[in-house]
Amino acid sequence: MNNILVELKHINFDYDGDVILDGLNLFVNKNEFLTLLGPSGCGKTTTLRLIGGFIFPKSGVIYFEGNNITKLPPHKRNLNTVFQRYALFPHLNLFDNVAFGLKLKKFSKDEIKKKVDKMLKIVNLTGYENRKTEELSGGQQQRVAIARALVNNPKILLLDEPLGALDLKLRKEMQIELKNIQKEAGVTFIYVTHDQEEALTMSDRIIIMKDGEIQQIGTPEDVYNEPKNAFVADFIGESNIMDGIMLLDRLVEIKGKKFKCVDIGFNKHLPVDVVVRPEDINLVFSPTFDDIDNEYIIFGKVINIIFKGVHYEITVSCDGIEWIVHTTINYKLNDSVYIEISPENIHIMEKMFKGESNIIDCFIEDIDTISFMGKTFKKPNHNFSSDDKLEVSILPNNIYIVSEDHSDIVGFLESLIYKGSYNELIFYTDKGKIMVHSQQEEQLGTYIGLKFDLDNIIVSKKGVK
Amino acid sequence: MKSKLLSLPYIFWLIIFILIPTFLVVIFAFIDENYNFTTKWIIESGNYIGILFKSIYFAIISTLICFIIAFPIAFILSRSKKYIQKTLLMLIILPMWMNLLLRTYAWMTLLENNGIINQFLNFIGLGKINIINTPYAIILGMVYNYLPFMILPLYSVMTKIEKSIIEAAQDLGANYFVILCKILLPLSLSGIVAGITMVFVPSVSTFIISRMLGGGGNLLFGDIIEQQFIGSTYNPYMGSAMSLFLMIIILIIMWITNMIDKNKEDRQGMLL
Numbered sequence: 001m002n003n004i005l006v007e008l009k010h011i012n013f014d015y016d017g018d019v020i021l022d023g024l025n026l027f028v029n030k031n032e033f034l035t036l037l038g039p040s041g042c043g044k045t046t047t048l049r050l051i052g053g054f055i056f057p058k059s060g061v062i063y064f065e066g067n068n069i070t071k072l073p074p075h076k077r078n079l080n081t082v083f084q085r086y087a088l089f090p091h092l093n094l095f096d097n098v099a100f101g102l103k104l105k106k107f108s109k110d111e112i113k114k115k116v117d118k119m120l121k122i123v124n125l126t127g128y129e130n131r132k133t134e135e136l137s138g139g140q141q142q143r144v145a146i147a148r149a150l151v152n153n154p155k156i157l158l159l160d161e162p163l164g165a166l167d168l169k170l171r172k173e174m175q176i177e178l179k180n181i182q183k184e185a186g187v188t189f190i191y192v193t194h195d196q197e198e199a200l201t202m203s204d205r206i207i208i209m210k211d212g213e214i215q216q217i218g219t220p221e222d223v224y225n226e227p228k229n230a231f232v233a234d235f236i237g238e239s240n241i242m243d244g245i246m247l248l249d250r251l252v253e254i255k256g257k258k259f260k261c262v263d264i265g266f267n268k269h270l271p272v273d274v275v276v277r278p279e280d281i282n283l284v285f286s287p288t289f290d291d292i293d294n295e296y297i298i299f300g301k302v303i304n305i306i307f308k309g310v311h312y313e314i315t316v317s318c319d320g321i322e323w324i325v326h327t328t329i330n331y332k333l334n335d336s337v338y339i340e341i342s343p344e345n346i347h348i349m350e351k352m353f354k355g356e357s358n359i360i361d362c363f364i365e366d367i368d369t370i371s372f373m374g375k376t377f378k379k380p381n382h383n384f385s386s387d388d389k390l391e392v393s394i395l396p397n398n399i400y401i402v403s404e405d406h407s408d409i410v411g412f413l414e415s416l417i418y419k420g421s422y423n424e425l426i427f428y429t430d431k432g433k434i435m436v437h438s439q440q441e442e443q444l445g446t447y448i449g450l451k452f453d454l455d456n457i458i459v460s461k462k463g464v465k
Numbered sequence: 466m467k468s469k470l471l472s473l474p475y476i477f478w479l480i481i482f483i484l485i486p487t488f489l490v491v492i493f494a495f496i497d498e499n500y501n502f503t504t505k506w507i508i509e510s511g512n513y514i515g516i517l518f519k520s521i522y523f524a525i526i527s528t529l530i531c532f533i534i535a536f537p538i539a540f541i542l543s544r545s546k547k548y549i550q551k552t553l554l555m556l557i558i559l560p561m562w563m564n565l566l567l568r569t570y571a572w573m574t575l576l577e578n579n580g581i582i583n584q585f586l587n588f589i590g591l592g593k594i595n596i597i598n599t600p601y602a603i604i605l606g607m608v609y610n611y612l613p614f615m616i617l618p619l620y621s622v623m624t625k626i627e628k629s630i631i632e633a634a635q636d637l638g639a640n641y642f643v644i645l646c647k648i649l650l651p652l653s654l655s656g657i658v659a660g661i662t663m664v665f666v667p668s669v670s671t672f673i674i675s676r677m678l679g680g681g682g683n684l685l686f687g688d689i690i691e692q693q694f695i696g697s698t699y700n701p702y703m704g705s706a707m708s709l710f711l712m713i714i715i716l717i718i719m720w721i722t723n724m725i726d727k728n729k730e731d732r733q734g735m736l737l
Contacts, residue, residue, distance in 0.1 A: 054632050074635040081636045087629035091651045100647075101637035152637065 005030045005155060005188055006051060011060035013046055013212075020046045021212045024060070028156070028190060033182050035191045035199040038209035039235070041445055044192045045084075047209075048158050051190065052081050065155075079156040080149035085165060086141045088133040094120075094144055095129040101152040119151040122181060139170045146181065156188045163198065175201050196236045200224065208232050211414060211428075229352050230417050230424075233275040240281075240323050242420050244274035244348070252348060255321055255420075257298050259341065263348035271356055273349045278326040280345035283316065283337040298339040302331050321420035352415065353426055353435045358399070360432065362390040362459055370459060373431045375408050377454055389462040396424070396437040398453040407449025409434075413442055490712075493705035506706030513689055513707065517714070520686040523600065523675075524668035527607035531615040531664045532657070534608070539619035539656075540649065543626070554620070557613050565610060569677045572606055573597065576678070598680030606674040607664075614663035622656030623649075658722055665722075666715055686711060 006028040013021040021043045028034050036044035049055045050062065053074035062070045069077060080101070089097050095116060102112045120126050123143040133141060142162060149157055162178075163171045179202050182189045193199055199206050200220040208215045208223060208231075216228040227233035230241050244252045249264040254274055266272060287297055300318030314325045316337060323339055331337065362372040368380040372392050384390060404410055411427025411434055418424075425436045427450065434450065442448050497503045542553055560568060575582050576597040583593040596602050626649070634648045650657075672687035679685075686707070693704030 052632075052636060054635070074632070075638045075640055081633070083629045083633055085627075085629065087627060087633040089630060089633070089648065100634070100639075104638040104643060148633075148637070 003029050005065060006190075007063040008047070008050070009061045009063070011047075011050065011062070012058045013043075013050065013055070014058050015046075019212060021050075021057070024212070024214065026207060026214065026217070028188060029205075031186055031188055032204040033179065033189045033191065033202055035193060035203040035206045036209060037193060037196060037199040037206050037235075038215075039194055039444065041211075042209040043212040044194075044209050045160055046212075048081075048160055048190060048192045051156070052079065052158050053077050078154060079158060080152050080154040081158040082142075082145045082149050082160065082162045084160045084162070086145040086162075088141055088144055088148070090133055092133070093129065094125065094131045094133065094136070097133060097144055098148045098151055100148065105152070115151055116147075119147045122150075122184070123147045138166050139174065142166065142174065146178070150181070150185055150187065154187065156190060157182075159189060159191045161193055162191075163193075163195075171198075178202065200236070208235065210235075226347060227275055227349060229349050230273040230275070231352060231415055233273075233347070233349065234417050238278050238324065238326075240276045240278065240420065241417050242274045242276075242321065243424075244272050246270045246272050246348065250343070252346065255319060257319075258296055259346055260296075260343040261346040261348055262343050263346075266348060266350075271351055273351050275347040275349060276323075276341055276345060278313065278324045279311075280341060281323060281325045282340040282342075283314070283325055283327060283329070283331065284340055285335075285337060287338045287340070300337060300339060302333055302335040302337060305331065305333060323420065353424075353433065356395070358394045358396065358434050360392050360394070362392040364388065364390065373409050373429065377452075379454070379459065384459070384461070390459055391462050393458045393460065394452055395456065396435045397422075398456040399434065399436045400451045400453065401425075401436065401438055401440050401442065402449045402451045404447070404449035406451065408451050410447050410449050413444055413446055413448055416442065416444055490705045490708055493702050494709045495706075496702065498702070506703050507710070509703060510707045510710045513686065516684065516689060517686045517711070520669050521714070521718075523603060523607070523685065524665050527604050527611065527668050528615075528661055528665045530604065530608050531612050532660065535612060535615035535619055535660065536653075539616050539623050539653075542616075542620050543623035544628070557616055560609075561613055566673060568610060569606055569674055572602070572609065573677055576602055576605075597678065598682065600679065600683055602678035603675050603683060603685075606678045607668045607671065610674065611664040611667060614667075615660040618659035618663065619653060619656040622653045622659075626652050654725070658725065661722055662719060665718065669715060670711060 004027045008024055008026050011021050011024040012019070013024075024043070024047065026047075036047055038044045046055070050057055053069070053072055053076075056071060060070070061068055064077065064079075089100065092100070098116045098119060099112050102115055107115070116129075117126070120129070123146055125140060125143055125147065128136070128140070133144065136144065142165075145162065146157075159178075163174050166174060175198060178189075191199075191202065203220055205217065206220055206223050207217050210231055216223055216232045218226070223232060223236050227236060227239075233239045233241055242254045244254045244259075246263075246266040246268065247253050247258065248268065249266075250261055252259050252261050252263075252272065252274055259274070261274075298318050300316040300323065302314055303317045303322075304315035306313040308326075311326045311328050312330060314327060314331055316323045316325055316339060318339060325339075360372045362370055364384055364386045365371050365376050368378055369376050370379045370390070370392075371377065409429055409431075411429045413425060414428050414433075415426040416423055419437075422437045422439060423441055425438060425442065427434045427436065427448065436450065494506055495502055495504065497505070538557075542550055545553070574580055577583070578593065578595060578597065580597075587593055596605070630652075631644060631648060634644050639647065670687045670690075672685065672691045675683055675685040676688055690704050690707045690711070692698055693700045693707065
């Protein structure tokens, strides 16, 4: 247990009234490479800045080696930061940039020179001491930023998307170099990125965040092989995410077809999300499974092929559902193929949005008027008395995406996941979350107008099916 | 070729309104009433060396005060939200829309022995202060009139200092004092030099402010020059010689100020 270096407990953070972090808990082990991964706006940089001391939480506590450092200013914390765009001091040369922290710690001139020389050797910049920072390339500036931080011998190095500004090849090289530096220096790295591949390559542990909440914590293998929900599966690597229904332990149904799996402990007939990685699907020209039962055979047609270098990305359409398959075999368009997935490659996850329908509190306004989500609607002859506690059920495909001026309500698009034949969109509104199924694809993190199909809503007394 | 053609009007402007007048000032400084060469005006200007030093002294003091006031304002401004920046900048520039004469008159009325400020001080029981017609009033007038010229260049250079650079310094163990000395001051050097120039030069040659707020007893070098042209002691030769004298002094001081800012390749056009 004494292995914990930093711990964040119940951290809340607001910015201009927007909740950025909501009751965040996490811990960081000694000498580990921990990555905070998530799309922009998920709160990962905020978390890093809280640990760095550049901002302070509204509530919650941050411990560093067991001491409460929540209110400690950055210059008193035993950690250093590599900033997103390096933030080198433009008026100082490379040597003075690296020596900045040491000079403040009142080391002797000789000691400073020794330490800086040693550090420049590690980051491969010996001989550049007198260069101005503007004369350095992006990769070199990046290494100066790392050297400037590491030379102070911090217990933790915080890195805020340090490779974001580099081109792909350099980024790959730096990834390996960073990992080596981390191992050699024996320093804890907390690394922020939105690049899932980077996270998988470098990390000991990954924390996946979305909307200020942690979705999953685990090793790269864990989060890739056992994603906790559709968001994680969608964010890390490529995946087929389908709606399924758990029939029994180890048996799930997707659109009328049965699949064997290895998951147990779900309720019978529970709607679930099913994830299959594209490389885990086998395409065969004739079924090889023992089961001849028709329900287990998935037959489809190749409708799209993209060459990706190492593999082909093939889209197979089976009864209106599209499966993405990665294979090295060269199939042809319109080939008829069977899809086979071995049970251990099918991952069952609980749905992020509970239930199949949107259940919303509903109120009687008048003899022919009801209201829900703060809007009133005509609903003649509803036959409820004003004392009744009502709810309204709207199926996800009975809500339409429209322009904001024609909308009933406006929602913030939190999540969009392709489910083989349609997009599952989850919207946040101040009256609760709403799930919509649509063919339309919208930009994540934007506000979008929604319209209810009033002919297809079911109003009922609460708790009555 | 085309760019040369385009610059022609400006070259004309330069020659007619800057080069020729400056040249005339130099000529006038070295001739007497009969157009013969003479150095007597230059030598006579030396009689006013005391007043010149006083002018420089006043200008240095007001430049210093402007800097001390402007630096924190510019910094806070550069770190504020965009709309606050815009509003505050507007407020800082707003007085400049009014005529300098008018602004100085306003100060005269405010500072009078029975002016609003003294009435107020009297009212709250602090007693009157006698500030009008003293050097303090002159300095006050200079600081008030030229402060925006210090704030604006400082602000413009400080907006270019990224927040992360200050955070990086904090991160490496710098407290606020160290950040000020090792990050903010060196990085705003070009703005400081520009600000000093823009406040010092008009301050050292001012005549309106000193005459209106300083009374008759606190004339500055600018006042003496003015007298040579429109006073009873009309003597444009003497006035030209004194102007030349002042110009050279300003050039020397500007040259020294520029030396402070060693790294000036990117802003050579700004001064000199």
